[in-house]
Amino acid sequence: MLAEFVVLCLWFGSCAVTEAEDASMTRALKLMSETPLIDGHNDLPWQLRGQFNNQIKELDLHTLSTTHTNIRKIKQGRLGAQFWSAYVPCQTQYKDAVRQTLEQIDVIHRMCEKYTETFMFATSSQDILDAFRLNKTASLIGVEGGHSIDSSLGVLRTMYQLGVRYLTLTHSCNTPWADNWLVDTGSEPSRHNGLSSFGKQLIGEMNRLGVMIDLAHAPLSVMNQVLDWSKAPVIFSHSSAYSVCPHRRNVPDEVLVRVNQTGGIVMVNFYNDYVTCSKTAKLSDVADHFDHIKKVGGAGVIGFGGDYDGVSRLPEGLEDVSKVPSLVAELLRRGWTDEEVKAALGQNLLRVMKEVERVRDSLNSSMPDDVPIPYKEVENPCRTSFGYQNAGNEFSLSRAALLLILILQAGVTFNT
Structure with missing residues (x-):
């Protein structure tokens, strides 16, 4: 009888746990039906290059099995909006970074055009809300790495016209x-003690355009300089808490405080190495980062x-994008209120994006x-100097000197 009683108690206990888990998941899914889950960083486009060289006409993104992301998983994960990363490696710097x-x-763009029933291309906070009402995943673009603009404000502006709405200032190269x-x-040695004078120009132009400044991959000096100079709030599109895992890709507490003071956002990264500073991690470890940042x-x-x-x-x-509701349910089990969960899901990013848009509009006369x-800061064998007057004059004088030498040599030859 005792053994039967113990088994019965264990069964009732497991039922109670299951019911609590089910209740948290039910509540999580309800909140996700009311507020769009906005994810700050997904590298599916890089997988499309690596696995298919961007030839997506024949692949089926509904069932693609070699990635963390496909349409079936997106639907299961209740993904309301996604910043897709336009990433190319640091090896492209000074070469073909802009083209790539x-x-x-x-x-x-082509992914959104092929799967219009799932994706809606978006460039604004209002677009995100419109897509959510249409039960589509708003698809935005973030460029991951300042090397992608080849030190050109004109390239930045052109990418903005193509829909880019954030730029990660650096990746893993100066x-x-x-x-x-x-x-x-x-x-790596510091080249600029953070940002150069041109880097400060770039911050101003990003504010004027309405491009969000992404400080993921930035050193502490750049974090603080941008927080000092930017008129608009910043984002960390995929970074976690340094105090929980002391990896330099994560955000230290003093910066978390400044992000709060300036109205920005830290979007928690799930990579094990940034979650536990080891090769293994659990969902609860990610929730620890959410708790600490809060x-x-x-x-x-x-x-x-x-x-x-x-x-x-x-x-x-x-393990993939379909599992995110489980993390939302875990936050609820930890005592997060509905309002706090909705803020983390998407309201915080929408607030940041709206403020970036407001700053842009306030600068529209600039x-x-x-x-x-x-x-001299970008001179390299792959770069021409057209438009730079000083560099062009030096080039012209060199050609003139060479021409004079040839004329004199020809004259000497003719006279003899």
Whole structure:
């Protein structure tokens, strides 16, 4: 009888746990039906390049099985809006970074055009809400890495016209105008002590255009400089909490406080190495980052930035985009209120984006910044100097000197 009683108690206990879990999931799905889940960073476009060289005409994104993301998983994950990453590696810097980035922007557009029943291309906060009402996933573009603009404000403006709405200032290499996060590890030297003068120009032009400044992959110096200078709030599109996992890709507490003060957002990354600083992690470990950021920076600075299809290791329970509702349910089980969960799901990002748009509109009478980066800061064998008067004069004088020498030599030859 005792054994039967113990078994019965265990059964009732497991039923109670299951019912609590089911109740949390039911509540999570309800909240996700009312507020769009907006994810800050997904590298599916890079997978489309790597696996198919961007030839998407024949593949079926409904059932694609070699990625963390497909349409079936998107539907299961209740993904309301996604910033698709237009990423190309640092090896393209000073070579073909602009071309390759444009090709990534192109594949995002073509993906939306091919699957119109699922995706709606979006460029504004209102577009996100409109897509959500239509039961479609709003699809936005973020360029991951300042090397993609080849130190050109004109390229930045052109990418904005193509729909780019955030720029990650660096990836894992210094640019001619900004240091990257590896500087804080000591594995790379600082070139600029943060941002150069042109980097500061870039911040102003991003504010004027309405391009969100993404500080994921930035060193501490750049984080603080941008928080000092930007008129608009910033985002960390896929970074976690440094105090929980002391990896330099994560955000330290003092910056979390400043993000709160300036109205920005930190969108939590799911990559195991940034979650636990090890190769393994669980869903609960990711929830620990949400808890910590809420404690230090407040519920108004938190978002989701899974980094799906851009990482090789993901936590148990968050293996692909379909599993995100389980994380939402876990936050509810930890005592998060409906209002806090809705803020993290999408309201925080919408607030940031609306403020970036407001700053843009307030600067609409300002002329585009057309002062180029100094040629000496970008001079390399693959770059021409057209338009730079000083560099052009030096080139012309060199040619004139060479021509004079040839004339004199010809004269000497003729006279003899």
